[in-house]
Amino acid sequence: MKKLDANFFRRDVLVVAPELIGKILARRYENGKVERYRITEIEAYRGEEDLACHASKGRTTRTEVMYQDGGKVYVYLIYGMYHMLNFVTSVELEPQAVLIRGIDGFDGPGKLTKHLLIDKTFYGEDLASSERIWVEDDNFPAKFTTGKRIGIGYAGEWEEKPWRFILSSK
């Protein structure tokens, strides 16, 4: 079982996203208990020019972490009710991130963060050194399919990009 370090995330989001499919998301709770889930669905958000990416608004307090080096956690609240879990990819000044949309047993970005007790205190967490959340590679031979990203009807032509990756083998 290998823990993914920052170098894994310091690449283009369109390279990292498909490789993350089938990887293991590990979460250690305050009571010390560790739970592991296979990542089943991911979406890629790529740069300021991607109108669906929050960084298209520029570097703000909210998007700051996306401009940092890859391997960080980006969490934000949507619709006043759900926290979305993202991992920053690429290098400094290249705002890219992957949204974790589904893990084994919890299909849906809002559901999985609710179950894993992920909230905005995870904003900026370093996946390589965190004791609360990290990603592991168990050499699972993952296969995946792609599709359009969900819920971004305002993004014009960017809505058509096949930047959603779904695990197809189990």
Add this chain to the structure above:
DNA sequence: GTAAGGATTGGC
């Protein structure tokens, strides 16, 4: 300062 709307979900 004020207003509009969102990378969602579950219930009617």
Add this chain to the structure above:
DNA sequence: CCAATCCTTACT
């Protein structure tokens, strides 16, 4: 189909 619910951004 629509409300829940609050943070971020845009605009007066």
